[in-house]
Amino acid sequence: MPGVAQSALWGMGKVIALEHPELHCVRVDLDPNAQGNEAQELFEEVWLKSQEDEVAWRDRIRQVSRLVHSHQTKNTPKTFTFRKDSTYLITGGTGGLGLLVARWMVEKGAKHLVLVSRSGSSQIEELEQMGAEVVVAKADVTQPEEVARIVREIEQSQRPLRGVIHAAGVVDNGTLTQLDWERFAKVLNPKVAGAWNLHLLTGNLPLDFFVMFSSVASLVGHAGQANHSAGNAFLDALAYHRQSKKLPGLSINWGSWSEVGAVATSQAATDYMKARGMEAIAPQQGLQVLEELLGQNAAQIGVVSANWSKFLEQFPADAYPPLFSDLAKEARQQAKGQPTRLQTGDLINQLQTATPEKQRELLIAYLQIQVTKVLGLDASNPPESHYSLNELGLDSLTSIQLRNWIRTDIKVDLPMKKFIVEASIDQLANALSEQLALASITLTEAPSADLNDEEEEEVIRL
Known part of the structure; x- marks a missing residue:
């Protein structure tokens, strides 16, 4: 493989x-x-x-690699009908998204569903009232023997398995320095082991579809979600692998959904995504796209409601990954005539020629703009320079973004502790001023060859 x-x-x-x-x-x-x-x-x-x-x-x-708009769903939408004499399996089936998809499948003709869940409990009365037979199977999809048992029981029911939707998954966000293997395994296992077990144990069955709910995290990357991005990248690759074996396989890189899913239950997560140009997908809209995708043969499709101009603002001074080059060109065309941010060269020149007082004013103004962007604050009311950034909402993820902007725009690399421990714009401006002054000293006052030990040690330290 x-x-x-x-x-x-x-x-x-x-x-x-x-x-x-x-x-x-x-x-x-x-x-x-x-x-x-x-x-x-x-x-x-x-x-x-x-x-x-x-x-x-x-x-x-x-x-x-380049990210481009898909034309898979541009044709006349096809209506997908599920077989009444067949069974359809949904992992993560008792979660909000799993139940939403199950209800839609019943509306589209499905009569026999198996919802796989580790808890085994669910509100399925509504589905049964709609005329469906629903089995809630308590199982851990990371265990092959438990998946084998479910597949065997479905085949013994005389209502053959015809479709799989792998929607199981958990989220445990943290920066790379915060993640240990336990937190990686917690997120990877349902995605990787679960999908692989389903792949192996249904490989000899004539499935109509094998759909894996991946994430936009593995498509574009999300700071603070290395484990989540890794697990979903496996789903993306598995879809291609299945198709290479003449088996149905589709990985959908979903953006966040409104009303259901991990992001919908967290206002902070919703605000974080929105500040980066990622709007939530309305349930009805998502189900419509799912129906269209079931009728095509792509192995991987990303589905996200994005304002790409706003999304690309998270990268400093056009320093976005090449993956987004084509989308950036489109965004620039759409943004013609609109004001753009100060060019990096202009800012550095102003800082280098300014008096200490003027330099600090420039740094505070710059930081106010960047903090407003990274935290999604009201641009007409920038934060006061003495406010605690942590109280304003700056966390480990947004600190990384702010640090990266500063590194690219001002060519100064501040340690992460400067952003996390009771930081304010005033304090960051002071730290930047100190680093700029040190850089100026090392450039303009090159040491002679006749330094004593103490002087040499000081230069090395600087």
Whole structure:
């Protein structure tokens, strides 16, 4: 299974690139069918001066990734009807999204559903009143013997399994420095082991569809979700793997849904996504797209309600990943005539030529604009410079974004503790002023060759 086992690392790499741009994390997918050239290709890629951070080699051709609008659903929508004499299985079936999909399937003709859940309890009376036979199967999809039992019981019911929707999953957000293996495994297992067990144990069945609910996190990367991005990247790769074996396979990179799902139950998460141009998908809209996707043959489709111009603002001074190049061109065309942010070169020049007092004013004004953006605050009422950023809502995720902006725009790399421990705009401005002053000293006052030990130690420290 070339590439499937390593795919989770590809998803994690997207988050490494976002949380630690200073590492220049590049993902390289070597040709599994290459005849002895892998080391040379990797060597050349390492030394190649390129901005590309996602590269795949196939038949000695270097390919790069780009996110583009899909035309899969542009045709006349097809109505999908479920078989009345067949069974359909939904993992995560008793969750908000699972029940929403189950209700829609019954409305579209499904009469026999198996909802898989670790808890085993659910509100299924409404589905039964609609004329469906619903079985809530208490099982852990990460355990192959439990999945095998469910599949065996369905086949013994004389109502064959015809479709699978893998919607199981949990979220446990944290930056890379906060995540240990236990927190990774907690998120990876339902996605990776669950999908793999379903893949193996239904491989000999004539399924009409095998749909995995992935996330936009593995498509574009989300800071603070390395485990989530890794698990969903596996689903994306598994869909391609299944199709290569002439089996049905579709991975849908969903954005957040309104009313159901983890983001819908957290106002902070909703605000965070909205501040980045990601609006929630209305349930009816999402179900309509799901119906359209069931009637096409793509292996992977992203479904997200996004304002790409606003989304790209999270990256400093056009320093967005090459993945978004095509979308950025479209966003620039749409934004023609609108005011743009101060160019990095202009800001640095102003800071270098300003008096200390003027420099501090520029830094405070700059930080007020960036804090307002990163926290999604009212632009007409920027925060006072003495306010605690933590009380305003700055957390580990938004701190990473703010730090990355500062690093790109001002060429100063502040340690994360400056943002987390009772930080304010005043304090950040002071820290930046100190770093700019040190940079000026090291550039303009080069040491002579005749330094004593104490002087040499001080220069090295600076």
